[in-house]
Amino acid sequence: THIAYIPIIEACMDLVPVGEGERGSLTTGVRWTVRPRPESDGRYGRLEAIDLATGETAWISRQRAPQTTAALATAGGLVFAGSLDRRISAYDAATGDRLWATRLTEVPHAPPITYAVDGRQYVAVIVGSGGYLTRAYSVLAPEIRNPPDRAAALFVFALPETDAAGSNAP
Incomplete structure (x- = not known):
């Protein structure tokens, strides 16, 4: 399709160097604080499709x-992505419609993968707390309540079967 699908977090991050002997965020040597962009409308998640031939934006899908x-x-015209509200979503690759x-039981952090067994296509994603980044970005949407850290889990979803023409079988 020559389209790149790019997940984006629309937020700012203030980075402040830590002093001698102080601990920074992770092992960066700085402390970071996440905050909304000044012109934010409160939707921080963005999935953007860029046409690689023209550099133009094909579509944008935004969410809180x-x-x-x-x-x-996927070759079947779907795009999968996960978000802080513990959702894995499928989008129409041509339009961006969800x-x-x-x-899910926890926040998905690993990239989703796809595979086939006996001609049936599956999408899988690993979930887990994500640690520091999950907590850091939670300040953007405090109403999104995620459970206390749970064990990692693997979720696998079967895609609908299609006929030879590529449409959903009845």
Whole structure:
């Protein structure tokens, strides 16, 4: 398709060097604080499709919850991405319309993957607390209540079967 699907978090991050002997965020040597952009409308998650031939934006899909995973595009015209509200969502690759979403037990952080077994396509994603970044970005949407850190889990979803023409079988 020559389209790049890019998950974006629309927020700012203030970076302040830490003093001698102080601990920074992770091992960066700085302390960071996440905050909304000055012109924010409160939607922090953005999935943007860029046409690689022209450099133009093909579509943008925005939501309140920040994105937390890479995007996965399938040959069947779907794009999958995860977000801070513990959702994995499927988007129409041509339009950016959200076609499906489900809430998981924890925040998805690993990139979704796809594979096939006996001709049936599956999408899988690993979830887990994500640690510091999950907590850091939670300040953007405090109403998104995530459970206390739970064990990591693997979720696997079967895609609908299609006929030879590529349409959903009845």
